[in-house]
Amino acid sequence: MVHSENPYILLTPGPLSTSASVKAVMLRDWCTWDDDYNQGVVQKVRKKLVSLATQADGYTSVLMQGSGTFCVESVIGSVIPRQGKILVLANGAYGDRFARIVRTLGINMTVHSSGELGPTDLDRASKELEADSDITHIGMIHGETTTGMLNPIGEIGALANEYGKVFIVDAMSTFGGVPMDLDSLHIDYLISSANKCIQGVPGFGFILARQEELEKTDGFARSHSLDLFDQWRTMELGNGKWRFTSPTHTVRAFAQALLELDAEGGVEKRYQRYCENHRILVEGMERLGFECVLPHEHQSPIITGFRNPSHEAFEFLRFYNLLKERGFVIYPGKVTDIDSFRIGTIGNVFPNDFERLIQAVEESMYWRA
């Protein structure tokens, strides 16, 4: 695979490696009130996102300036009424960040933390919902990028449905790369961003919402610039008009990335490529003696944590630089109690890139010499 102009590929989701054609479409300027942009780019993107999310009726999408976290904050701050309360299920840095946003906004909350290596505790969640009728919303992370753990949104969605709670999912690192149907998962709000599995460049994120729920939230927002309902209404009434300056080049690149997702064969095909990238990575690393942080059954094909080799000469930065010289940039670890590093398998990266990576890792194991 040719990665034009890039001295290395990014195995850091995200930003991640994007195709030359995604980058190329950014070489023109767009007017933010003209139909060429609003109808021709923004509305098409919004519609396409809904069709990727579900075949069911009743869903809509909103694009929001900023990185993924801004979109998470937009949803939390805009959809929970003043007297509402959220149950947050956390098992990593992104779950903790979700809870921190809730706390910062002064919203009533109960947090269940199952630890960075612990799967979501379904039984505990169900008991909480039974015991505390003040809870109005449930929030959780799908792919916890701290470890690469895939959380059971289907099971929690079923609980949300059973108890009549609004269900918010941060699917930042999985949407577009892991097949999912919002309607059958009972998801009311799903958040993701341009620079993850859709393989666009950074600058904005998006929210997929059950329209009936979103329509109830007029006036709930605790922030003006992140007001989800107002952003949605402006886009609906203005045919793709954003309230404030839109990241035009990034949105245009994202439209191209969506076409390339279709050209690849859609989400299922992309998922299979990521799984193949991940399989080659894990088999190769294990053959070289590395150990995964997570048991295989909880691991997503998005990003994988590996324990640092126990050899005392191992230093992450030296290893990192040797890999970088060979054309690969990896990610430091984020797990608190385990010395580890992470390797992402999403983006415009392919099985043969991972075969080359394994060779580069073998050459970079200076501590074995």
Ligand SMILES: *Cc1c(COP(=O)(O)O)cnc(C)c1O
């Ligand atoms: C990437 C990511 C985010 C958003 O991070 P930003 O740095 O704000 O783009 C949020 N949640 C998860 C699970 C992520 O992987």
